[in-house]
Amino acid sequence: MPQEVLEQAAREMLDWPDASGKRCGMGVMEMSHRGKEFMAICAHAEATLRTLLAVPQHFKILFMQGGGLAENAIVPLNLSALRATAGQQGQTDFVLTGSWSQKSHQEAAKYSSTHVAASGQTDGFVDIPVTSTWNVRAGASYVHICSNETIHGVEYHTLPDLKGLGSDAALVVDFSSQVASRPVEWSRVGLAFGGAQKNLGPAGLTLVVVREDLLGHALAICPSAFNYHTVAANGSMYNTPPTYAIYMAGLVFDWLQRQGGIAAIEAQNTAKAQLLYRAIDGSSLYYNRVSHVCRSRMNVPFFLRNESLNDAFLLGAASAGLLQLKGHKSVGGMRASLYNAMPLAGVQALVDYMQAFERTHG
Ligand code: PMP
Secondary structure (H helix, E strand, O other), X not given: OOHHHHHHHHHHOOOOEOOOOOEOOOOHHHOOOOOHHHHHHHHHXXXXXXXXXXXOOOEEEEEEOOHHHHXXXXXXXXXXXXXXXXXXXXXXXXXXXXXXXXXXXXXXXXXXXXXXXXXXXXXXXXXXXXXXXXXXXXXXXXXXXXOEEOOOOEEOOOOOOOHHHOOOOEEEEEOOOOOOOOOOOHHHOOEEEEEOOOOOOOOOOEEEEEEHHHOOOOOOOOOHHHOHHHHHHOOOOOOOOOHHHHHHHHHHHHHHHHOOHHHHHHHHHHHHHHXXXXXXXXOOOEEOOOOHHHEOOOEEEEEEOOHHHHHHHHHHHHHOOOOOXXXXXXXXXXXXXXXXXXXXHHHHHHHHHHHHHHHHHO
């Protein structure tokens, strides 16, 4: 979270001021979600996000709950029947580029007939299979990708063009750990979803951006609160939305606008990632195995050639104020997450520490 946003939320916690600065006598957590104050907060957050991400008018912005993992079920519950023939299970295709797309694939099998269109697993998830090699089924309702694999550090730097592949399937994108770090090519997207807790705000809010023509095809077993059509028809207020998380996300969207919008934040993210990858590639102690064309700007996994130094590396980092650098348990090593709120100075501090550590232990 950007420091400025946390400070603003702290100032407003007990008594929220409206846009004119007039205090309303209660904090956001105490408001009815149908009251005029919260309705204004929610409408502002949605409008700012639409501007920031240049979301076209024919896409709905939904504020939901359940996080990325719930969406792994909610997406097939809503979209798998899009192109299904009567009496047949809908077909859903997946491109596997790491743990998160694998999880999506497994969950969708409960509700649809799944198929792996391409996979980077044999190489250990260090590359994204070239789009022209994808084997997308003719009857697939959608193709699911994870645009940034948070654990493996593999990122799509352009979204695939399914039309160019001759497919009418909708593209579904899990952009949990990429959203708001760079522009989105909406003309290629059917639906994008993401938990808020990386770049948007606190956990509890899930963002869904969905093309209007994909609504209205939910399976009969789809829970009403997870039916995109119902959620959209009720302006994300079918059930009580995660009000405080929406308010905080709105403050983050305002902050992003003040930084110069997505183009400016993307330039910063590129600079941050370059600084760290250069330090890794230029060292003889650290390495990253991901192919250069799909290295993530958000999550940089790296390993020490001498793994017995891992504990010493983490201990020294913590005493230098550099926290949460341990890699995900499934891959080991280290991982630096460079989300929007991480300043360039934070990455420079990490690089300085890594170089000092290499000088003493290398
Ligand atoms: N997808 C991606 C790309 C993620 O990084 C995560 C969480 N790290 C998830 C899905 C799961 O999200 P949640 O914990 O919000 O269910």
